[in-house]
Amino acid sequence: MSNIIYIGYEFKVNPLQPGIEILIAELGYSGFESFVENETGVTAYIQKEEWNESILEDVQILNSDEFEISFTFKEIEQTNWNQEWEKNFNPIVVDDMCSVRAPFHDKPNTKFNIIIEPKMSFGTGHHETTHMMIQHILKNDMADKSVLDMGCGTGVLAILAEMKGAKPIDAVDYDNWCYLNSMENVARNNCQYITVIEGDATVLKNKKYDIIIANINRNILLNDMETYVSCLNENGSLLLSGFYNDDIPMITDECEKHLLKFEEKLERNNWVSLKFIN
Template sequence: MEKSDRFLRLELQLEPVLPAREVAIAYLNGCGFSMFEEQPTGLVAFARESEWDEQGTQTVLAELRTMADVNMSSAFVESENWNAQWEAQYEPIDVEGRIMMRAPFHPAPTSGLDIIIQPEMSFGTGHHPTTWQMMRCLLDLDLEGKSVVDIGCGTGALAIAARKLGAAPVVAFDLDEWSYQNTLANCERNELEGDINVLFGTVESLSDELGTYDVALANINLNVLKAEMHTYAKHLAENGVIAFSGFYTADVPALRAAAEQVNLKYISETSREDWACALFVKTAHSA
């Protein structure tokens, strides 16, 4: 087995859980970890062995121990075993009977939007409350003929849903190679190959390639959202809307403050299992 075929599974038990869990997700993302499972007592994170920064991970753990008691365990798992385990536990996600997110091995719904997402090592299968809320948000937007960008697309689920709801053109990008490849594959599974422009990189590295969009979607952790807020506003058309998720309801004031600095006006928010989804519009004076 080659090194690149294995993943490191890192499990962290944290006391107190917050804010250590949010800090762990933000920092481990820069150490090669591309998938996170939040748990009531901490989290489980996965990194491809070839992309794992061991020294960086130790630095993150040292930082976490300044704010919480940390119990850590880790083990390498084969990718085949991981996917088999995930598939065995994976259930279709029903968004109010209007969107069904399912794996290829599940039967197609009899009505509503059908989105096929192969369960892989990337965030956004619909099981996380933030992905569900972002999907629900799309249903309230008039996407017909609107340009959409999915920032940090993960599996590509949001971009695929937007395209199936009539959006065009649609762009999706991610800084994680696995997510980029998974999005390409999921576009093909949904017969949208070539209909969604899938890019590899960050909003900063792709800034010259990206245009301005009527709708932007960003389901990322709070620290990244705050750091990149100015760039999001730059790529949003006047009167365009942007939906944010990936943070707790208690963090909405901090997000609003960051958004208002670049004249993104708050419209509304929803919550699910203490996770928030917030909608903003770009005003005439936005950056």
């Protein structure tokens, strides 16, 4: 079997946060499949056969006035990605109740123990938005509630919802890699009530849920808010994240336009998560 050749990009990012998180998310959508964070930024890898000279054209953060980002790149021979991933992925614990770890980590003493292999999918629990969504799920009654995890990434939020008694659960993501990764992680955690769906908000037609979890980004949330509200059962809850403090007025205005009432705000390193009810 011939070696796979990768192109490795070394990005220097200032300020590091939230620059690295935004950069990784945008690079993932552009086809990069592995990331290793370091003290000055992040190294990103893409298979040479998937690479082209305009690969960074849609990476908008590179043109942002808010961040200084420089990079170099070079060809790299085949790398043991599992080994690299093991070195750089640490287990997390949220509120001493929920752990998110890889199969090779020791099992911590927490009530909820989620095992994932995130690959390039978003949602390990390390990012502020996923962390806050886990906090919301831990605090809210999930027993026998129908749940939508919109933009499910690794499936970690849907998995925790089932562990807390929710059923049935739909986990939706338009990215094929996330869809496949969620399928793997749902099976790995022996979940019985989660249906993973590849698609966007158009797949939600005629569906109803008691709780909708949407951890995406501001523009998609605003665009799809009407769909989410139409899918929300009476006395339902809408949990939103993927945006900053400065975005709150815009998100709140859109929710209130659809007669949703604000109930709770969580904040972590300028990222925000909001809970609304109808």
